[in-house]
Amino acid sequence: MRRWTILVFVLALVAAACGGGGGGETTTTKAPEATTTTAGGGGGGEGTTTTAGGGGEMEMKTDFGVDVESKxxxxxxxxxxxxxxxxxxxxxxxxxxxxxxxxxxxxxxxxxxxxxxxxxxxxxxxxxxxxxxxxxxxxxxxxxxxxxxxxxxxxxxxxxxxxxxxxxxxxxxxxxxxxxxxxxxxxxxxxxxxxxxxxx
Incomplete structure (x- = not known):
């Protein structure tokens, strides 16, 4: 649902902000197994939130007013x-x-x-x-x-x-x-x- 998309997105931004401004070390957390959630969007469209796994970095995709590529x-x-x-x-x-x-x-x-x-x-x-x-x-x-x-x-x-x-x-x-x-x-x-x- 769009409401959960907003919550997940806000939490992701908070987590990213808390991780900035530190020392010179960089830590990359490996993602768990991939999980995909699909919910109905407005006008019959579909919204998808995806967490990529398999040892890669966390990835989020959505079509609800959030462009991941252009941030x-x-x-x-x-x-x-x-x-x-x-x-x-x-x-x-x-x-x-x-x-x-x-x-x-x-x-x-x-x-x-x-x-x-x-x-x-x-x-x-x-x-x-x-x-x-x-x-x-x-x-x-x-x-x-x-x-x-x-x-x-x-x-x-x-x-x-x-x-x-x-x-x-x-x-x-x-x-x-x-x-x-x-x-x-x-x-x-x-x-x-x-x-x-x-x-x-």
Whole structure:
């Protein structure tokens, strides 16, 4: 599943980062017996994670927004850049672009570069679904997706793809694991908690 692909990839980056910056010695760990896992990807595609064995070095292959040869990670964004929330969302989108530009300019994540795939949704449900369909097989996860109605409409596709996403939304449903299958990464205090805070 894409969610496990993200976890394995992040752990691999952490392990690689922890192994750098030491003395002049280099240690190569031999891989165990080869193991291959295949899971369904978005739009009927397939994602494959492979650990090469037979005495060679560890190798990972995936088609979920990670290009091993160029060491590039593609992260999707579905912001409202021309709709009613564009004045806010344009700034937060630019902030992410500046952040990743700086990370890439300073060597990336242990040599891996991050490329943002940005599609304007205009805070429109149909356009959101259309733009998600366009990038669903290109990205590892969605770092920003504007709106509650747009993301709720796209949720069945997110679940089908096991696409981790971070909604720019205050909808209380994202706090319910059975609703979003633990795919939504909440960044804001939702409406229910805000109401509780007001009443307490």
């Amino acid at each position: 590039t990670i593609k992260i999707g964004m579905l912001p409202d850049l021309t709709g009613i929330f564009s004045s806010l969302v344009t700034d937060t989108t630019d902030a992410q672009k500046v952040y990743w530009d700086r990370v890439n300019a300073n060597g990336g994540i242990d040599g891996w570069k991050v490329e943002l795939v940005i599609e304007d949704t205009n805070y429109n449900v149909e356009q959101h679904l259309e733009k998600y369909e366009k990038i669903r097989n290109e990205v590892l996860f969605i770092s920003t997706a504007t709106g509650s109605p747009t993301n709720v409409a796209a949720l069945p596709k997110y679940i089908e793809d096991q696409m981790v996403f971070s909604p720019l939304s205050f909808y209380s449903g994202w706090a319910i694991p059975d609703f979003d299958q633990n795919l939504a990464l909440e960044k804001y205090t939702n409406y229910c908690i805000e109401a509780i805070n007001v009443m307490s």
